[in-house]
Amino acid sequence: MALSADATAAIIPPTAHRQRRSWLPWTFIGPFMAVFALVFLAPIAYSLFISLFRDQLVGGSVFVGLDNYVRALNDPQFWESLTRVSLFLVVQVPIMLGISLFVALALDSARLYGSNFFRIAIFLPYAVPAVVAALMWGFMYGTRFGLVGNLNDLFGVSLPNPLSPDLVLVAIGNIVTWEFVGYNMLIFYSALRVIPHSLYEAAEIDGAGQWRVVRSIKLPAIRGALVIATIFSIIGSFQLFNEPSILQSLAPNAITSYFTPNLYAYNLSFSGQQYNYAATVAIIMGLVTMLVAYAVQLRGMRKEA
Amino acid sequence: MKPRRGSLERPRRSPLLTVVTGIVLIYSVVPLLWLFINSTKTQSSLFSSFGLWFSGEFALWDNIVATVTYNDGVFLRWFGNTILYVVAGAGGATFLAIIGGYALAKFTFPGKRAVFAVVIGAIAVPNTALAVPTFLMFSRLDLTNTPWSVIIPSLISPFGLYLMWTFASEAIPTELLEAARVDGAGEWRTFFTISLRLLAPGIVTVVLFTTVATWNNYFLPLIMLRDPAWYPLTIGLNSWNAQAATAGGEAIFNLVITGSLLTIVPLIAAFLLLQRFWQSGLAAGSVKE
Numbered sequence: 001m002a003l004s005a006d007a008t009a010a011i012i013p014p015t016a017h018r019q020r021r022s023w024l025p026w027t028f029i030g031p032f033m034a035v036f037a038l039v040f041l042a043p044i045a046y047s048l049f050i051s052l053f054r055d056q057l058v059g060g061s062v063f064v065g066l067d068n069y070v071r072a073l074n075d076p077q078f079w080e081s082l083t084r085v086s087l088f089l090v091v092q093v094p095i096m097l098g099i100s101l102f103v104a105l106a107l108d109s110a111r112l113y114g115s116n117f118f119r120i121a122i123f124l125p126y127a128v129p130a131v132v133a134a135l136m137w138g139f140m141y142g143t144r145f146g147l148v149g150n151l152n153d154l155f156g157v158s159l160p161n162p163l164s165p166d167l168v169l170v171a172i173g174n175i176v177t178w179e180f181v182g183y184n185m186l187i188f189y190s191a192l193r194v195i196p197h198s199l200y201e202a203a204e205i206d207g208a209g210q211w212r213v214v215r216s217i218k219l220p221a222i223r224g225a226l227v228i229a230t231i232f233s234i235i236g237s238f239q240l241f242n243e244p245s246i247l248q249s250l251a252p253n254a255i256t257s258y259f260t261p262n263l264y265a266y267n268l269s270f271s272g273q274q275y276n277y278a279a280t281v282a283i284i285m286g287l288v289t290m291l292v293a294y295a296v297q298l299r300g301m302r303k304e305a
Numbered sequence: 306m307k308p309r310r311g312s313l314e315r316p317r318r319s320p321l322l323t324v325v326t327g328i329v330l331i332y333s334v335v336p337l338l339w340l341f342i343n344s345t346k347t348q349s350s351l352f353s354s355f356g357l358w359f360s361g362e363f364a365l366w367d368n369i370v371a372t373v374t375y376n377d378g379v380f381l382r383w384f385g386n387t388i389l390y391v392v393a394g395a396g397g398a399t400f401l402a403i404i405g406g407y408a409l410a411k412f413t414f415p416g417k418r419a420v421f422a423v424v425i426g427a428i429a430v431p432n433t434a435l436a437v438p439t440f441l442m443f444s445r446l447d448l449t450n451t452p453w454s455v456i457i458p459s460l461i462s463p464f465g466l467y468l469m470w471t472f473a474s475e476a477i478p479t480e481l482l483e484a485a486r487v488d489g490a491g492e493w494r495t496f497f498t499i500s501l502r503l504l505a506p507g508i509v510t511v512v513l514f515t516t517v518a519t520w521n522n523y524f525l526p527l528i529m530l531r532d533p534a535w536y537p538l539t540i541g542l543n544s545w546n547a548q549a550a551t552a553g554g555e556a557i558f559n560l561v562i563t564g565s566l567l568t569i570v571p572l573i574a575a576f577l578l579l580q581r582f583w584q585s586g587l588a589a590g591s592v593k594e
Binding site: 022023024025026027028029031032033035036038039040041042043044047050060085099102105106107108109111112114118121122123124125127129130131132133135137139140146147154171179180181182184190210237238241242245246249250252259265266269270275278279282286290291 | 316317319320322323325326327329331332333334339345356357377392401402404405407408409412413414415416420423426427430435436437438439440442447457459460461466492493494496504519520521523524527529538539540542543544545546547549550556561562565568569572573575576577580584585
């Protein structure tokens with residue numbers, strides 16, 4: 001499992017203890033677990049199973065052991081896509097979470113004019129579907145009739161085309177950042193709101209200033225939220241699909257069929273009919289994601305030195 | 306927000322901080338403004354005018370009419386499909402998250418730790434790892450290309466479960482449940498008559514988040530559906546956009562833009578109208594104060 005018992009302890013809310021252990025609560029949790037088994041556990045088991053086979057023209061489905069995994073690890077297209085999302089992750093996630101954290105702290109500091117308006121307006125992009133966000137930004141990126149083109153005309157400059165092969169990853173990073181800054185901000189903000197005020201009073205008596213309070217009280221207090229947001233963002237980066245897939249029609253030369261691992265797996269199965277290999281790629285990505293999420297979580301939950 | 310005491314608790318407002326945060330605000334809002342402004346333009350002035358200001362005739366209404374009537378009103382069909390997926394999928398997901406989260410928060414039961422480990426572990430599994438096998442499984446069951454293939458996977462919201470769990474453990478006093486038990490009420494009856502009411506703000510929050518997830522879903526229906534008659538708005542809009550890129554396809558950018566606006570308006574309206582409720586639900590622990 002991706003999270004250790006350590007994190008478990010940090011995440012599980014306090015639970016009321018009952019004297020009797022009874023199976024009756026399973027009538028409450030049972031329905032969730034039943035559907036969960038159908039749409040999460042069964043597909044995972046099934047994909048593990050089919051990743052061990054190969055469809056052949058003659059002889060149909062043949063058991064090939066770990067051949068598909070060997071193939072993936074020697075597949076330059078797979079490595080290229082994995083490198084690309086890793087680069088994306090290392091750059092985009094810190095920028096996005098940094099902005100979110102800054103806004104959350106600014107809102108929580110009560111030093112903003114009109115903070116309610118800020119909170120709701122910055123959160124709104126979360127309500128916009130990835131399809132609409134990608135289409136919107138895709139149009140705005142346009143050098144011919146988009147905003148970039150407008151700016152070029154207006155100032156007589158020639159800004160680089162955001163949808164060119166060199167810049168398209170940055171362009172996608174911007175879209176993803178735009179979509180999720182507000183969402184992460186709200187997670188951090190909610191966590192900040194529940195810090196007991198007695199802590200601030202104690203800090204004030206000790207003569208601590210705003211920055212000291214942020215560093216010594218607020219950031220440690222929302223550590224759990226930070227770790228969770230980081231893990232969700234990492235998962236999101238490794239899963240990158242919607243934005244590149246939608247921008248593909250606007251930038252067909254810049255976005256290859258193996259631009260991200262997810263796009264690669266999708267194209268393998270739905271354009272190439274290579275279901276077994278697609279499942280293998282997906283499983284490897286699942287393992288990579290879990291390992292990275294686990295590492296982040298271990299580091300994040302480590303007791304402060 | 307409650308009034309706070311003391312200088313740390315009630316600091317002076319800072320114009321500088323407001324301005325810096327304002328940059329993030331502008332960044333967040335400008336694309337939405339762009340969308341609104343450009344849905345008021347005809348296709349030709351879309352290409353010829355500055356993107357961030359109005360130009361030519363105010364064609365918003367014409368664009369809306371054109372969007373909903375294009376191709377025998379297929380947009381309305383997609384709209385209806387999206388509503389169906391949200392009501393059945395997000396509604397079901399919310400219900401399962403409520404009773405599941407309630408159980409995790411308020412009961413001790415055999416297998417509880419295992420439930421937690423499995424659910425958290427599964428969140429880290431990328432959708433890709435699931436998409437292809439889910440498609441193959443559903444296609445064996447003859448469910449692909451039917452609404453069920455979109456609704457059933459939407460029924461699970463691990464984030465909703467987690468939200469409900471944290472919320473329920475804060476919002477429902479255990480003494481209340483003990484009292485109901487002493488009075489001889491069954492657990493389900495207690496749940497429906499007492500707990501459900503206390504859970505209301507949390508429920509609104511979960512409803513909004515599962516609704517967004519379902520309303521905005523793209524990957525799942527993209528894989529599962531082939532027949533445009535079952536498309537949700539997201540897939541439909543992208544098919545309109547892709548149409549311009551295909552040989553001989555009619556470019557209908559004004560419809561793509563107006564359709565996008567019509568797609569986001571209901572969600573934004575819901576968030577604005579219900580903000581009081583969902584924000585208090587999200588800050589689960591605020592009841593502690």
